[in-house]
Amino acid sequence: MNGLVYLTDVVTLVLDRSKCSGCRMCMEVCPHAVFGIEHKKAVILHKDFCMECGACAKNCKEGAITVKSGVGCAAGIINGILRGTEPTCDCGSTGNCC
């Protein structure tokens, strides 16, 4: 993790263990090691590492994970405020900015 943790206790990630089948897909796709497995079911180990990318929720076929995903990007949020929409990134086709 490189020692980089953003703000704590803000992330919207929720796991419903009762739906989990223990397939480990969430562990595979998560870029920040948020999940682990305990008693054959997924657990959230490091909630504050989550960047709300949404990959886990998208790839959980049991629908056990919910997260309000979006771009964690100030410019995107300003864009959204100016247009009265959800945070949106509109940098044309540029490569690195989202």
Next chain:
Amino acid sequence: MMTGYIHGEIETTAGLFPRIETQWNRSDYWGAIKTRWSVGRMKYRVAPGIYAVGDPDRNSRVFVTGNYKLSFDHLRRALTGMNGWILVIDTKGINVWCAAGKGTFSTKEIVRRIRIHHLEQVVDHRKIIVPQLGATGVAAHEVKKMTGFTVIYGPVLAEDIKAFIDAGLKATEAMRHVTFPLVERVKLIPVDIFYGKYYMLIVPLVFLILSGLYPGGYSVDLALISGGKSAINLFSGYFAGCVLTPALLPWIPFRRFSAKGVVTGWFVALLLLLAGTLGLTLTEKVSWFLMMGALSSFMAMNFTGSSTYTSLSGVQKEMKTALPAQIAMASLGFMGWIITKFVSI
């Protein structure tokens, strides 16, 4: 269009496919540099479709990527010495991570490309390797349901692909995780520098013009001397926010990017103060601290867009207090600075 990376074709029962080089040539390197500095980025695309690497056959692996040329280039270079297929999907020329977030690197587009290019006729197996960072836009189980192809998420970095394959399509923990080391942060700095583009010319110009004001009227000489100093202060604040902050990120106190920006902005202001060029009067000095802090803070906050660990909820929370604070600091500083033009305090 002439493309240097294609050399010849390969014939299969599903048709002819271009065969590509895995080595980068001079124009590939040049292109990579140009895109970093956002020159001509819009046109940096690859035509979607199937490409052959080496001498692939019906059992060779299939790698999926977006049609941003840099993503494609990193992938083909990582496949040096291997035989395989690359399926380039249309992400409108955007890199995989961003395209997945925007929904162009998606389940739908993968399914569509598999169908258009008849991937099932090119290979006998039913597996595609998709970059892990694409997972934000792709639901593996849906791709499977719609096309029969199993999605295997490859490592975050293309350069780990060889190790991933040698390990039997298994990624180590480290290959799965996104880190944000100095090199990566520094590479993103150019993008941020250009964020301000015209403003960074207009704003110093406004300061330059206003600098000519003095109690007795207007002086062009004064505008040039004092305005020049203002420009230096402004550029320093900008530099603190979009170069110093990203580069020194983990070592600057505070978690909020906006707070980190104030730290670097004030640090630079302090250096100018010690050098004796920040301002003449106390009010002017304080004003510059306020303005440079605000500017640096704003630019630093913008770096959340390039960082790889900030969440939407977090940035929203941060901005709720940071943005008003930045505006207040900047306005206060500006007013203070204007006042010093007329009253020497």
